[in-house]
Amino acid sequence: MKKGKKDKEGECEVLCINERKVASARKAMKSDATLFKLAEVFKVLGDPTRMKIVSALLQEELCVCDLTALIGASQSAVSHQLRVLRNMGLVKYRKDGRIAYYSLDDDHISSILTAGLKHVEE
Amino acid sequence: MKKGKKDKEGECEVLCINERKVASARKAMKSDATLFKLAEVFKVLGDPTRMKIVSALLQEELCVCDLTALIGASQSAVSHQLRVLRNMGLVKYRKDGRIAYYSLDDDHISSILTAGLKHVEE
DNA sequence: CCAATATATGAATATTTGATCATATATTAG
DNA sequence: CTAATATATGATCAAATATTCATATATTGG
Numbered sequence: 198m199k200k201g202k203k204d205k206e207g208e209c210e211v212l213c214i215n216e217r218k219v220a221s222a223r224k225a226m227k228s229d230a231t232l233f234k235l236a237e238v239f240k241v242l243g244d245p246t247r248m249k250i251v252s253a254l255l256q257e258e259l260c261v262c263d264l265t266a267l268i269g270a271s272q273s274a275v276s277h278q279l280r281v282l283r284n285m286g287l288v289k290y291r292k293d294g295r296i297a298y299y300s301l302d303d304d305h306i307s308s309i310l311t312a313g314l315k316h317v318e319e
Numbered sequence: 320m321k322k323g324k325k326d327k328e329g330e331c332e333v334l335c336i337n338e339r340k341v342a343s344a345r346k347a348m349k350s351d352a353t354l355f356k357l358a359e360v361f362k363v364l365g366d367p368t369r370m371k372i373v374s375a376l377l378q379e380e381l382c383v384c385d386l387t388a389l390i391g392a393s394q395s396a397v398s399h400q401l402r403v404l405r406n407m408g409l410v411k412y413r414k415d416g417r418i419a420y421y422s423l424d425d426d427h428i429s430s431i432l433t434a435g436l437k438h439v440e441e
Numbered sequence: 442c443c444a445a446t447a448t449a450t451g452a453a454t455a456t457t458t459g460a461t462c463a464t465a466t467a468t469t470a471g
Numbered sequence: 472c473t474a475a476t477a478t479a480t481g482a483t484c485a486a487a488t489a490t491t492c493a494t495a496t497a498t499t500g501g
Binding site for chain 2: 243259306311316
């Protein structure tokens, strides 16, 4: 006997809720919008190709060409992923003639990676 | 006249490589395996539902039930995502009777989120 | 034991996404 | 101008993934 199909958000099957803890947690949490953006940033860093790109750019600016050689992906793939990184504000570039030099656009990126590495390398 | 279909990794179309910079960057970079794991961690954090779960657990441990109420997803969805977080070593849980209390499994997670927030909230 | 509750999980599905291919744009050399 | 080079991008497609549904497992109260 199916339980009435959830009025809205699946709240009618759940009875063990500690209202106090939930309210307290909800209050302490960042807004949904902020958490969504945060997840977006991590999603962008959550792909091996993009991670390699970002990691390479930690050292110095590089052109698409160098990145392509460095990470072993096609020029098209690198270009597509650079756009994703650009759209998320993680990298920027300058054009010198027909060469595009990419670099990190945000000082925080290095700290994000460092924090992540502590989990990975523990 | 197509250029011979890439011998292996798309290196034959690319002529502007700065060998010195590439070698230097390659040397400074973490290993592919490390970067892959790092990307995996970020990918796990890169989903709104999981981000909400992790964010809620920053405050205190919560049961599946509370998480379900808190983040507005179905119990099944929360459970599935908790497994992903568990497999990645980001959360742990203790069982008290039929209730499972989840908490963060790693001190670094909070610093990862904090670093990410600095980018989002700038 | 039995019914109810809390959580977990397999299967199916719809969506997202990353790579490739083909091609477009832009810049420079000659 | 023309050919070549560096990069960008649209379309397509296969793989990955998040959710839902149905159901299984486990624990507790009565």
